[in-house]
Amino acid sequence: MAAKSTIRSEGGKVRRVIVIGGGLAGLMTVIKLCEAKVPVDLISLVPVKRSHSVCAQGGINASVNTKGEGDSPQIHLEETAYGGDFLANQPMVKGMAEAAPGIVFMLDRMGVPFNRTPEGLLDFRRFGGTLFHRTAFAGATTGQQLLYALDEQVRRYEIADVIDEHGVSIPGEKMVRKFEFWDFLQVIQDESGTCVGCVAQDLKTMQIKFFQGDAVVLATGGSGIVFGRSTMSVICTGTAASSVYQQGAVYANGEFIQVHPTAIPGADKLRLISESARGEGGRVWVPKDAADKRSPKDIPEKERDYVLERMYPGYGNLVPRDIASRAIFKTCFHEGRGVFNPKTGRNENEVYLDLTHKDETFLRNKLAGILEIYEKFAGVDPYHNPMKVFPAVHYSMGGLWVDFERNARGSIEAGSPRNHATSIPGLYAVGEVDYQYHGANRLGANSLLSCIYGGMVTGPSVASYQKSLAKSAYDLPKSIFEKAEKRSQDDYTRILKQNQDKANAENPYRLHQELGDTMLRDCTIERDNKTLDKVIEKISELDARVKNVKCTDPSPRANQGAQFVRHLENMLVLARVIAQGARNRDESRGAHYKPDFPKRNDAEWSRTTLAKHETKGAVKYVKEFSYTNAGKTVNVTDAVDLSLVTPRERKYEQAGAASAAATGKLSEGKTEQKGA
Amino acid sequence: MSEKNDKGTGRLVHLRVKRQDGPDLPDTSRWEEFKVPYLPQMNVISALQQVQKDPKTVEGKEVAPVVWESSCLEEVCGACTMIINGRVRQACSALVDQIAPNGETINVEPMTKFPLVRDLVVDRERMFQDMKKVHAWIDIDGTHELGAGPRESPEAQEERYPLSRCMTCGCCVEACPQYNDSTKFVGPFALNLVRLFNMHPSGALHKNERLETVMGEGGVQDCGKSQNCVEVCPKEIPLVDSIAVVSRDATKRLLFGWLLK
Numbered sequence: 001m002a003a004k005s006t007i008r009s010e011g012g013k014v015r016r017v018i019v020i021g022g023g024l025a026g027l028m029t030v031i032k033l034c035e036a037k038v039p040v041d042l043i044s045l046v047p048v049k050r051s052h053s054v055c056a057q058g059g060i061n062a063s064v065n066t067k068g069e070g071d072s073p074q075i076h077l078e079e080t081a082y083g084g085d086f087l088a089n090q091p092m093v094k095g096m097a098e099a100a101p102g103i104v105f106m107l108d109r110m111g112v113p114f115n116r117t118p119e120g121l122l123d124f125r126r127f128g129g130t131l132f133h134r135t136a137f138a139g140a141t142t143g144q145q146l147l148y149a150l151d152e153q154v155r156r157y158e159i160a161d162v163i164d165e166h167g168v169s170i171p172g173e174k175m176v177r178k179f180e181f182w183d184f185l186q187v188i189q190d191e192s193g194t195c196v197g198c199v200a201q202d203l204k205t206m207q208i209k210f211f212q213g214d215a216v217v218l219a220t221g222g223s224g225i226v227f228g229r230s231t232m233s234v235i236c237t238g239t240a241a242s243s244v245y246q247q248g249a250v251y252a253n254g255e256f257i258q259v260h261p262t263a264i265p266g267a268d269k270l271r272l273i274s275e276s277a278r279g280e281g282g283r284v285w286v287p288k289d290a291a292d293k294r295s296p297k298d299i300p301e302k303e304r305d306y307v308l309e310r311m312y313p314g315y316g317n318l319v320p321r322d323i324a325s326r327a328i329f330k331t332c333f334h335e336g337r338g339v340f341n342p343k344t345g346r347n348e349n350e351v352y353l354d355l356t357h358k359d360e361t362f363l364r365n366k367l368a369g370i371l372e373i374y375e376k377f378a379g380v381d382p383y384h385n386p387m388k389v390f391p392a393v394h395y396s397m398g399g400l401w402v403d404f405e406r407n408a409r410g411s412i413e414a415g416s417p418r419n420h421a422t423s424i425p426g427l428y429a430v431g432e433v434d435y436q437y438h439g440a441n442r443l444g445a446n447s448l449l450s451c452i453y454g455g456m457v458t459g460p461s462v463a464s465y466q467k468s469l470a471k472s473a474y475d476l477p478k479s480i481f482e483k484a485e486k487r488s489q490d491d492y493t494r495i496l497k498q499n500q501d502k503a504n505a506e507n508p509y510r511l512h513q514e515l516g517d518t519m520l521r522d523c524t525i526e527r528d529n530k531t532l533d534k535v536i537e538k539i540s541e542l543d544a545r546v547k548n549v550k551c552t553d554p555s556p557r558a559n560q561g562a563q564f565v566r567h568l569e570n571m572l573v574l575a576r577v578i579a580q581g582a583r584n585r586d587e588s589r590g591a592h593y594k595p596d597f598p599k600r601n602d603a604e605w606s607r608t609t610l611a612k613h614e615t616k617g618a619v620k621y622v623k624e625f626s627y628t629n630a631g632k633t634v635n636v637t638d639a640v641d642l643s644l645v646t647p648r649e650r651k652y653e654q655a656g657a658a659s660a661a662a663t664g665k666l667s668e669g670k671t672e673q674k675g676a
Numbered sequence: 677m678s679e680k681n682d683k684g685t686g687r688l689v690h691l692r693v694k695r696q697d698g699p700d701l702p703d704t705s706r707w708e709e710f711k712v713p714y715l716p717q718m719n720v721i722s723a724l725q726q727v728q729k730d731p732k733t734v735e736g737k738e739v740a741p742v743v744w745e746s747s748c749l750e751e752v753c754g755a756c757t758m759i760i761n762g763r764v765r766q767a768c769s770a771l772v773d774q775i776a777p778n779g780e781t782i783n784v785e786p787m788t789k790f791p792l793v794r795d796l797v798v799d800r801e802r803m804f805q806d807m808k809k810v811h812a813w814i815d816i817d818g819t820h821e822l823g824a825g826p827r828e829s830p831e832a833q834e835e836r837y838p839l840s841r842c843m844t845c846g847c848c849v850e851a852c853p854q855y856n857d858s859t860k861f862v863g864p865f866a867l868n869l870v871r872l873f874n875m876h877p878s879g880a881l882h883k884n885e886r887l888e889t890v891m892g893e894g895g896v897q898d899c900g901k902s903q904n905c906v907e908v909c910p911k912e913i914p915l916v917d918s919i920a921v922v923s924r925d926a927t928k929r930l931l932f933g934w935l936l937k
Contacts, residue, residue: 028819031819032819035818035819046745046747046753046755047755047800047804047844049753049754049804049843049844050747050748050753050754050755050843051747051753052747052748054747054748054752054753054843055748055750055752055753102821105821105822105823105824105825106816106819106821106822108824108825109814109816109822109824109825109878110813110814110816110825111813111814111825111873111876111878111879113833113836113837113840114833115830115833116827116828116829116830116832116833117830118830119827120827120828120829120830121824121827122824138837138840139837141752141841144752144841144843145837145840148840152807152812152813152814153813153816153819155804155807155808155812155813156813156815158808159808204793204794204797204799233747233748233749233753234746234747234749235747265716265717266717266719266722266749267715267716267717267718267719267722267725268718268719268721268722268725268749268768269749269750269768271749271750272750365834369752373750373751376751376769376771377717377719377750377769377771378717379771379773379774456819507729507730509725509728509729509741510729513729552728552731552738552740552741553740553741553743554740555697555740555794557697557698557793557794558698558743558793558794558795558797559743560741560743561728561740561741564728
C-alpha cells in the first residue's frame with residue numbers, strides 16, 4: 001500500500017528526491033520532477049552552471065527534416081544503432097530519436113540562441129555517421145547554451161514554494177534546494193538494500209552530512225580522468241559511479257571508451273576541436289610524402305592525402321569517431337605519416353584539420369567557439385592555418401547499468417519506474433554515467449540529446465517509483481542514516497591520518513599520473529591482450545601502492561587533497577572494470593578494437609558486459625542477475641535488445657549504408673557489396 | 677595514443693601565490709613561492725598541478741598544495757577565475773609562454789570582491805543569487821511539447837548569442853569599482869542578462885518585470901560608467917552597450933510606466 005501523502009512523510013517532513021549532479025541530465029531530471037510536484041535536493045560537485053556539459057560544442061541531433069532530405073526519427077534510430085555497432089538497446093534509442101524534435105523545440109522555447117536559417121527557422125548541420133543535416137547548434141558552444149537554459153529554468157524552481165495536496169504553500173520549503181561544492185560519498189541503503197538517501201561532504205567546510213531521500217538519481221557524468229588527461233573536465237573522475245558500483249550497482253560495458261579523433265594537446269588537458277569543424281567542411285589530411293617539410297599552405301592539393309576521404313568515400317570526414325580515430329592512429333603510428341613539426345624537427349603524431357578553404361565570416365558565425373579555443377591554446381590562427389590535432393579520450397559509452405520497460409510500439413513505456421533504474425532499488429542513473437543509448441560507439445551530437453532525453457524519462461520514472469513506496473525514507477529510523485554518515489566520517493578520517501609518519505609515502509597526484517599514462521597508452525584505440533594483462537597488473541600494483549598514499553593537506557577547510565585521495569581510490573576501481581572488460585571481450589566492436597580479433601563477433605559477443613564488484617576488489621562478470629523495482633522482481637540478462645534494426649556489418653565506405661534499411665536501399669547496398 | 681613530451685626541459689616556472697587558510701584566518705595570509713618544471717603548452721593550471729605533485733616552496737618547505745577552483749580548463753565554465761599578474765582572468769587560458777616568456781615570476785591571487793574560502797577559492801554565490809533577483813530566464817509554460825519557439829532572424833540570433841556566452845566568472849564585477857560588499861549593485865553581468873532576456877520574443881513578455889528589478893537600489897543607476905567591465909570580459913561581451921540599453925529602457929519605464937498601469 002502506498003503512503004498517504006507523496007508531499008509529506010508521516011512525521012510531517014517534506015519528502016524529497018535527491019539528484020546528484022547538475023549537468024544537462026541532472027537538471028532535466030530536476031525540472032521533470034518539479035513538474036511532477038516532487039521536491040528535490042540537488043547536490044553538485046561544482047556550481048551547476050560549471051558542469052562538464054558546458055564543454056559540448058557541436059550541437060544536438062533531432063530529425064526535424066527542414067532541409068528537404070527526407071530525414072526521420074526512424075533513420076536517426078537506425079544510424080545511431082548502426083554507428084554504435086549494434087550494442088545499444090534499441091527501444092531506448094527509438095524513444096530518444098522520436099522525442100528529439102520536441103526536445104530541440106523545447107530548448108528553443110527556453111531561449112537557446114540556436115543558429116537560424118534566412119527564414120528564421122532552426123538551422124541544422126551535418127555530423128558524424130550520417131549524411132543528413134540533423135544537428136541543431138548555437139555557434140560552437142551548444143552544450144554551454146543548453147546547460148544555461150536548463151540552469152535558468154531550475155533557478156525558477158529554487159524560488160517556487162512546495163505546495164501540499166490541499167494547495168497550501170509549506171512555509172520555508174522551496175521546490176529545489178541546491179547544495180553546490182558538495183561531493184557525493186555513498187548511497188544509504190535500508191536493511192532490504194533499498195536506497196533511501198546519500199551521504200555527501202561540503203567541500204568548503206568539509207562537513208559530512210546525510211541526506212534523506214525517497215530516491216537518489218546519479219547524474220554525475222563520465223570518467224575520463226581515469227585516463228589522466230582527456231577532453232573531460234577535471235571533475236569527471238567517475239567517483240560517484242565507482243562508489244555505488246562498490247555498493248552493489250551493476251556496471252555495464254565499461255570497456256567502451258570513446259576516443260575523439262580531433263583534439264589539441266595541453267599539459268593539463270586535451271582540448272576538443274568539435275566534429276562540427278568537419279560538419280561545416282573541415283578536411284583531415286597529411287602530406288602524401290612523410291618527408292615533406294613544407295609549411296601546409298605550401299603543399300599543393302594533389303600532394304595531400306585526405307586520409308578519411310580516401311579510405312571512406314561514402315562518409316568521408318564524417319565517419320563515426322571510432323573509425324576516424326583508428327584511421328588517424330594508423331596514419332601516424334603505423335605508417336609514421338604524422339605531420340612534420342619544424343620546432344621539434346620530426347614527424348609528430350598529429351594530422352591537419354583544415355578549414356582554410358572556407359570563408360572567414362562563415363566560420364566566425366558557425367564555429368567561433370572552437371576556433372577561439374584553438375587560437376588561444378595553440379597560439380595559431382585557424383582561419384588561415386590548418387589546425388594540428390590528434391585523438392583524445394572523450395566519452396564513456398559504458399556506465400551504470402540501467403533498466404527500461406519496452407512498450408507495445410517497441411519504444412519505452414512512459415512513466416515506468418523501471419526506466420533508468422539501477423540494480424540498487426531506489427537508485428537511478430542518467431546521462432553519461434549510465435550505459436544506454438550509444439552502444440559501442442556514440443555518434444556526435446547524440447550526447448546532449450541522450451542527457452536531456454534521459455532526464456525527461458528519469459523524472460517521471462522516479463516520480464512513479466516514489467508513489468509506489470509504502471513508507472517514505474523520512475519515516476525510517478534515524479540510526480540507518482547516522483550509521484552511514486559515521487562510516488563516511490571514519491573513511492575521511494582514515495584518509496587524513498593514514499601514512500602521515502611514513503617515510504616513503506606515495507603522492508596521490510603522481511600515482512594518478514601513472515594510472516593515466518598506463519590507461520592512455522594501453523587501453524584506448526588499439527588493444528592487445530598481452531598488453532592488457534600488464535595494464536591489469538599495473539592496476540593491482542597501484543591498488544597496493546595507494547594504501548601508502550599520504551594526504552599532503554592536513555587542513556580542516558576546502559581540503560582538495562583529501563578529496564583527491566578518495567577520487568583516486570575510486571578511479572582505480574573503475575580502471576579495473578574498464579581494463580578487465582577490454583581484456584575479456586575478444587572481438588572488435590565500435591570503440592573497442594583488437595587487431596588480433598579484427599571482426600565483430602555477434603555469435604559470442606552480441607551482449608552487454610555486466611560487472612559486479614566483489615570484495616577484495618575483484619570484478620565478477622555476470623550473464624544475468626535480478627533486482628527489485630517498486631516491489632517487483634525483475635530478471636535481467638546480458639542480451640542486447642536488437643528488436644528494431646537487424647545487425648549488419650558497418651560499411652562507411654559506401655554512402656547511405658548507415659541508413660539503408662530505413663531508406664529502403666538495403667537490398668541495393670547488398671548487391672553493390674557483392675559486386676565489389 | 678600519443679604522449680607528448682612530459683619530461684621537463686630543465687626550464688623552471690616561477691609562481692608566487694597568495695594564500696590564506698580560511699575566511700576567518702587573516703593571520704595566515706601570506707605569499708608562497710614555487711618553482712616547477714616547465715611543460716610544453718603549459719598554463720597556470722598545469723603549473724599549480726605540478727605543485728600538487730611536489731608541494732614544496734622555493735625555500736624547500738613542505739606545504740599543503742595550493743587550493744583553487746577549476747573544471748573545464750578551456751575557458752567555457754568560468755570556474756578558475758583569479759588575479760594573475762594583477763589582471764583578473766581565467767587561469768586555464770593564462771599560458772606560461774605568453775605571460776612569462778622569459779621565466780618572469782607569475783603572481784597569482786584570489787579575487788577580492790567575494791568572500792574568501794581558502795587560497796585562490798572564493799565564493800561567488802552572490803552572482804547566482806542576483807540572477808534570481810533580475811528574473812534571468814524565459815517564463816516557459818512547461819517542458820511538454822508545444823511546438824517550435826518563435827521565429828528569429830539570423831541577425832537577431834547573432835546579436836543575442838554573444839550576450840548569452842556569459843560564464844558568471846566574475847571578471848566584470850572584480851574590475852567594477854561600484855561592486856563590493858557594502859553595495860547591492862548587481863553588476864554588469866546581471867544587467868547584460870536583463871538585456872539578453874528582454875531581447876527574446878517570449879522573454880520580452882516579461883520585460884517590464886525584469887526592468888523593475890534593476891530600477892531601485894543596486895540596479896542600473898549604480899553603474900559608475902568606469903567601463904572596466906568590458907575591458908576584462910574574457911568573452912568580449914559588449915557589457916557597456918548592455919548597460920546602456922537597460923539604462924535607457926529603465927528610464928523609459930520610469931518616465932512613462934505609470935501611464936500604462
